[in-house]
């Protein structure tokens with residue numbers, strides 16, 4: 001059995017959905033299908049999930065959301081009409097309308113509303129497959145056993161789900177499973193972080209021990225660098241789970257970072273493929289790969305970080321200082337990403353989205369009073385660039401090549417770390433330098449240079 005997931009770009013309109021269904025029915029092993037909500041049809045378009053977030057926010061603020069809701073319903077109606085299944089719209093339009101009645105708290109309400117994008121898309125795809133003569137069934141995530149933690153918008157799968165979902169192995173016909181959400185033990189709808197339909201697919205693939213998890217998107221391959229930043233980059237044909245996890249974390253949003261653990265544990269390979277070019281073999285994500293000459297497999301960047309730099313004279317002699325810093329971060333409910341240190345300073349790197357002005361003031365106050373630091377500086381707009389590759393661990397001089405490349409374009413490195421596994425190196429630069437730095441690193445490791453060098 002193959003589990004296949006189709007992303008929002010693959011479901012953006014009726015034409016794309018026809019392509020998706022042709023792909024599904026062209027292989028009888030494709031029996032468990034995960035769908036996202038319709039995504040962007042063109043660059044300036046809006047994803048259905050974003051339209052639903054807008055509706056939910058308006059409803060929470062007690063503002064009128066009717067015209068926004070109408071826009072969502074019209075997008076589905078247009079697709080249903082074009083696919084020749086207009087009757088399904090009665091159910092879909094009633095569902096959107098009902099979910100927007102605000103009868104619960106804000107976090108539960110938000111997840112209930114935004115999950116409707118995938119849920120109704122699954123109903124639409126099921127209706128279309130039926131209309132062209134295939135035995136297809138919508139699968140209700142709660143009834144199938146997609147049980148998740150009650151962390152709204154940031155849920156994780158509960159272990160018991162795998163055993164329950166394993167029963168889908170015996171499903172008859174084609175099962176269409178809505179991605180991005182499941183149910184808490186109390187029966188509330190909970191969603192994964194954004195891009196979470198990839199996680200749904202990974203959980204299902206692990207549960208049914210699929211021969212492969214096919215993840216269909218709008219690019220032929222995962223490339224060595226984001227193709228939106230550098231044109232025609234080098235394609236990656238094979239990459240390990242570990243390398244992909246590092247690159248997804250650092251900005252390769254083609255595959256959600258949390259979608260690696262389930263398939264890694266179950267040993268299910270992932271195949272990233274293009275819905276617009278399904279005969280292209282795409283990228284395989286596997287446990288071990290054949291190493292080529294290049295020590296680096298990809299470079300990725302994400303510019304939404306900030307740094308809390310704490311300085312105190314003789315910090316290195318103060319027993320428990322680091323533990324107390326981390327204790328404060330924990331007390332403030334923050335996740336930290338990296339913690340480079342010097343003898344008298346510690347920097348804590350966080351995702352900027354966590355640090356509202358209030359949270360920042362509280363954190364500074366907490367550190368000042370508890371640690372009696374000499375100075376605390378918060379720097380926003382920090383970009384992290386990761387250079388990733390398992391080949392780096394047995395190659396000398398990679399860091400030197402990277403720093404030389406950054407120096408040659410006059411990029412100031414604000415922080416540099418390398419984990420002991422030596423699978424990745426992380427450079428922090430200012431947001432303004434981010435693209436320049438990424439290009440320099442890509443050129444250094446992937447572009448063939450002519451002449452004497």
Ligand SMILES: Nc1ncnc2c1ncn2[C@@H]1O[C@H](COP(=O)(O)OP(=O)(O)O)[C@@H](O)[C@H]1O
Pocket residue numbers: 006007008009010036039195216217218219221222223224225226227228251252253254255
């Ligand atoms: N290294 C990369 N290789 C391929 N695509 C990438 C990479 N980094 C970022 N992307 C972007 O990821 C996009 C696909 O992800 P996404 O838009 O979430 O697709 P879907 O809607 O199918 O889930 C591509 O169009 C591409 O712009």
Ligand SMILES: N[C@@H](CC(=O)OP(=O)(O)O)C(=O)O
Pocket residue numbers: 006007008009036037039047049050117179180193194195196197198
């Ligand atoms: N629709 C959700 C979940 C998702 O996975 O979407 P996509 O497959 O389009 O990245 C989102 O936009 O976050």
